[in-house]
Amino acid sequence: MPDPILVFVEQRDGKIKRPSLEAVSEASRLAKASGTSVSAAIVGSDVQALAADIGKAGAEKVYVIDDPRFKRYAAEGYAKAVVEAMRRAGATRLFLAATAMGKDLAPTIAGLTGSAVATDCTELKLDGDRLIGRRPVCAGKLFADVAFKKSPGIYTLRPNVFPQSRDGSATPAVETLRLEASDADSRSPVKDVVATAAGKVELTEASIVVSAGRGLSAPEHFKMRDELAAVLGAAVGASRAVVDAGWRPHAEQVGQTGKTVSPNLYIAIAVSGAIQHLAGMSSSKVIVAINKDADAPIFKIANYGIVGDAFEVVPALTEELKRVLHH
């Protein structure tokens, strides 16, 4: 069979991360188009039961690497586990979601297999027997089509770009793999996970993002952003000006030196639309801008804009959404 694909499926605390299922779905789509197979590898402690969801997304086979030492993420051990699964599956292509874990793990696998990583792909296409990854460079100011000169090809897939499928089998073949004791050892194990923003919707995975900028003029005014986000079940973002002023933590910064997001809906409140901010969000499907300056650059890329004072428009928008969405 030509070029089987293996997908690393990320779980944290026994829950599969949605972007991994998007990656399985995309792998399954490509495999159907090229007559090859898709398997998945899941690594952790007590993760056997997760195979069904991975099957539904399109994996025909799931390799389970269950080890108490893998309860928390451990780069080198996880990497060796995935390489072992690739060997068993005969996989020449590896997909991972471009999450914090996926981006951390992929280059260590590349090291073990003598390859490199095509990071944050937004499109994958077959050209004969080559699999080309389209990926943003310079924070999306340009896109590059990348192919691998030798196998394996390692691709990380940007969350929220590839649709998740659910028509696979809930009973995929399952094979448990054991690692040699020494192989499960890691030089860089995670010792602890410290909660910083429990309960919030994660920016890079959210389907709606509400961001605000310096135009809100003081940290206490970000409440209006948060209230709008709450009505929409959205994640919150900020411009760098706001982060540098210390009004909001850097984890909320969107842009070239912050997070890159591609939600279905991005609402920018009192953000001017500097090139570095646009770089982080201009691949959003629909962009709404609220700004009192009709000439603000953000309006050039906004699908819908309202020229007006955020202090007036945002609370009105929140009320209107409450009215139409919650009855």
Added chain:
Amino acid sequence: MILAVCIKRVPDTNARPQVAPDGKSINPQGIEWVINPYDEFAIEEALRLKEKAGTGEVVGVSVDPDGNESILRKALAMGVDRGILVKGGSMFDGAVTAELLAGVLKNVKADLILFGKQAVDSDSYQVPSLVAHHLGLPRANVVTKLEIQGTKAVCRRQIEGNEELLELSTPCIVSCQKGLNEPRYPSLKGIMAAKKKPLEVLEAPPIEARIEILKMEPPPPRPPGRIVGKGREAVPELVRLLREEAKVI
């Protein structure tokens, strides 16, 4: 304590890079080049650790296809003690860069090797972990807090919504994220001193390319922006459009 910092020359983030006539690289014409913003955090952290220790050396290493010295000179002006410039390699093939860096770093014998979390041109997040692999060292990426305790590096790294805590034994590799520190500007005295600091230039040995760039192009243009209206009165229409036209809520 010997500290190494890996520094990449990248297009200024204000630049709107254009595709070169070959259709698969960035046109260098008219671009202003700067130190990769994340590498400034790495430089600053190395300088602070040396200052705190009261002794030591900070070595800056850069791989640059054009063999351009400018950003290493700026790093020297910030306070880095010496530079090693490897002429050659590739702007986008992280595996090639990592092999070249590892080749130099194995002779530097640093206690700590600092990187930026990501180069803002290649955006590939892979060089630090690949170098760690080649040198057999532990590593922590996207670090916002670093503390050296004897032979241990205690790192906090950013993940979705949370932070991971790692304790690595030195020597080790750390890639730096914004929030770690506030990088300094070079002083006039630093700029003068930098001219006399040692900067060694090496020719890159040939290294097998792992990837090939077939094409580069700007993203498709977004449809021209549309103003729905002014002020509070435009809100109901906006909500209607989001529901009925865009169907996103």
